[in-house]
Amino acid sequence: MNSFSMKLFEDCDNEFTVFLHDEDDIKRPCVIMCPGGGYRYITPHEAEPAALAYFARGFNACVLRYPICDRAIYPYPQKNIIKAVSVVRNHAEDWNIISDRIAVAGFSAGAHVALCAGTLYKDEDLLRLCDTDAHTARPDEMILLYPCVGVDIPGYKDAHGNEQILRCDLLVDKGTPPAYIVTSFGDRFVSCNQSLNLARALSDNDVPFELHCFEPGDHGMLNSDNVSACDYTTRDIGMSCWFEMCIEWLRDRYIINARTDNRIHDDYFALELMG
Numbered sequence: 001m002n003s004f005s006m007k008l009f010e011d012c013d014n015e016f017t018v019f020l021h022d023e024d025d026i027k028r029p030c031v032i033m034c035p036g037g038g039y040r041y042i043t044p045h046e047a048e049p050a051a052l053a054y055f056a057r058g059f060n061a062c063v064l065r066y067p068i069c070d071r072a073i074y075p076y077p078q079k080n081i082i083k084a085v086s087v088v089r090n091h092a093e094d095w096n097i098i099s100d101r102i103a104v105a106g107f108s109a110g111a112h113v114a115l116c117a118g119t120l121y122k123d124e125d126l127l128r129l130c131d132t133d134a135h136t137a138r139p140d141e142m143i144l145l146y147p148c149v150g151v152d153i154p155g156y157k158d159a160h161g162n163e164q165i166l167r168c169d170l171l172v173d174k175g176t177p178p179a180y181i182v183t184s185f186g187d188r189f190v191s192c193n194q195s196l197n198l199a200r201a202l203s204d205n206d207v208p209f210e211l212h213c214f215e216p217g218d219h220g221m222l223n224s225d226n227v228s229a230c231d232y233t234t235r236d237i238g239m240s241c242w243f244e245m246c247i248e249w250l251r252d253r254y255i256i257n258a259r260t261d262n263r264i265h266d267d268y269f270a271l272e273l274m275g
Contacts, residue, residue, distance in 0.1 A: 012080075020225060032064055033106070035065070035107060046110065079126050085139050105144075121139070122175070129162065146187055169194075172198070174207065182214075
């Protein structure tokens with residue numbers, strides 16, 4: 001393994017750690033992991049351990065420690081994930097990464113950071129701050145684990161210049177990358193409705209997605225090795241469950257590239273998004 005770290009910006013705390021396979025010259029997909037922590041801290045077991053799980057399955061992997069606490073204001077976390085994707089794509093050749101198989105992944109608040117990459121990659125201000133372009137900054141897939149879809153990020157303004165909650169479901173368009181989403185009905189911190197609203201927004205824009213909503217499991221439970229020993233369920237819905245399904249989803253994306261033509265559009269059941 002070849003591992004190294006770098007700083008993406010000097011005006012805020014951040015660290016970008018890269019894990020590359022060096023046992024051969026095979027080009028591999030890459031997953032950029034954004035740990036959770038409510039924008040107040042970085043959850044350790046959602047950082048390197050989660051990224052290395054993908055590494056063990058043949059991916060190159062990265063961990064982004066994005067700005068938190070007093071720097072969890074727009075545009076600091078957002079420009080870091082945009083920059084991270086751009087750095088990986090710009091180094092795809094020398095890092096043996098397949099340039100159109102770069103996924104962003106995240107837990108909770110980290111999933112919000114990952115979502116920002118998939119919905120703000122065309123933002124001209126962010127692109128200017130990162131010295132990149134929309135093609136280079138756009139991730140190819142999003143892996144979102146009990147995601148915060150809308151977060152009150154101080155300093156964020158909508159297209160009309162009004163400060164508001166940074167709701168990524170409202171920013172979804174037809175160019176948003178495909179998503180793998182895992183949530184639970186029993187989450188007592190981030191409602192599964194956020195994931196359901198995101199899924200509806202993706203569907204309305206013909207963006208492929210896979211959604212798993214488990215009935216049991218509190219916030220954070222799905223990142224453990226095994227949840228079956230807790231009070232919430234007798235089933236194993238931990239990492240060994242959703243992770244294997246995620247690997248299969250990525251393989252499907254790489255092999256068949258899901259088609260959206262001729263899929264049914266049923267406006268009879270049109271719903272209001274997150275009101």
